Amino acid sequence: MKKAVVHAGMAGVLWGGVIVLPSLFPDVHPVVISCARFLLYGLFAALVALPHIRRLSSRLTPSDIRLLLELALTGNVAFFILLTAAVQYAGVAIAALINGLVPVAVMLTGRRYLQASRGSICLSLTLIGVGIVSMNVPVIAQFLQGGGEWRDIIGMLCASLGVMSWAWFALRNATQLKMGRYSAREWSTLQGIATGVVALGILLLVAVLQPQILPLELPADRWLAFGAAALFMSVGGSWVANALWNSSAQRLPVSVGGQMIVFETCCALLYGYLLDWQWPLVHETVGMMLVLGGVMWTIRSEDRLSRRRQHDNQSLV
Numbered sequence: 001m002k003k004a005v006v007h008a009g010m011a012g013v014l015w016g017g018v019i020v021l022p023s024l025f026p027d028v029h030p031v032v033i034s035c036a037r038f039l040l041y042g043l044f045a046a047l048v049a050l051p052h053i054r055r056l057s058s059r060l061t062p063s064d065i066r067l068l069l070e071l072a073l074t075g076n077v078a079f080f081i082l083l084t085a086a087v088q089y090a091g092v093a094i095a096a097l098i099n100g101l102v103p104v105a106v107m108l109t110g111r112r113y114l115q116a117s118r119g120s121i122c123l124s125l126t127l128i129g130v131g132i133v134s135m136n137v138p139v140i141a142q143f144l145q146g147g148g149e150w151r152d153i154i155g156m157l158c159a160s161l162g163v164m165s166w167a168w169f170a171l172r173n174a175t176q177l178k179m180g181r182y183s184a185r186e187w188s189t190l191q192g193i194a195t196g197v198v199a200l201g202i203l204l205l206v207a208v209l210q211p212q213i214l215p216l217e218l219p220a221d222r223w224l225a226f227g228a229a230a231l232f233m234s235v236g237g238s239w240v241a242n243a244l245w246n247s248s249a250q251r252l253p254v255s256v257g258g259q260m261i262v263f264e265t266c267c268a269l270l271y272g273y274l275l276d277w278q279w280p281l282v283h284e285t286v287g288m289m290l291v292l293g294g295v296m297w298t299i300r301s302e303d304r305l306s307r308r309r310q311h312d313n314q315s316l317v
Helices: 001-025 030-059 061-091 092-099 103-108 118-135 137-144 151-180 184-209 220-251 254-259 261-277 282-316
Strands: none
Touching: 001 061, 001 261, 001 282, 030 061, 030 184, 030 220, 030 254, 061 092, 061 118, 061 151, 061 184, 061 282, 092 261, 103 151, 118 261, 118 282, 151 184, 151 220, 184 220, 184 261, 261 282
């Protein structure tokens, strides 16, 4: 289980950077950012899969292909479009606040997989919820005082839809990996190819129906910066992070695995502090500690129950 948590944490470190990067490109449409990232991801995955393409393709079933396209849309392209829109409209803080609710959404939708007691679950959810609120006290206070703008509301709506999209993806993806038909690396490669296909399809539709949102007039230096960011997001934030996440998902209970996304939220906030050259405030530090504590409490409870059941089974034998 320790290895699974480390892999999830490493994925969160990479994904945290992916959350922050769209804020550096307000002049590029969220759909374009998402499609550029995942088109490059698909090309990279296809190159990696080339030596093994016959072996992989021979094992694919029609249901595998449908699931891969579903996961590519819900967990990658659509989710990142919504997250990018949330960052650009409402800022990193609000996007991170709502995206941090993914662990709660995954735990609730995957509650049938939980072994921990109801008390442990409630304590974990309470710690995560209080921590997320604590990290964003100024943002929440501004809304309560009526100081929010329509851009913030649109951003919050996009982030909320993204949470639902990713929670669905996390459960479907983890359930598939538990079957053991593909290794974490193989499944990440297949997801990459499927995601590239979906991104290409959306980009072609945009070029035909909404060509005005394509950033054709960007200066050369902005194109270079955007290309570098898209390359990092596609290789580090997609290929490497997805492989780490799939490795973690294979080792952790389905509902607990989804909670590991809190590493992404905390890392995104830390990167935001670095970009602003400021230290996290007390309430933000306390919030991150509470969120991590809530996740670790559930992991500890699940691990303890799992060990107890294994011991009881061995005793019976």
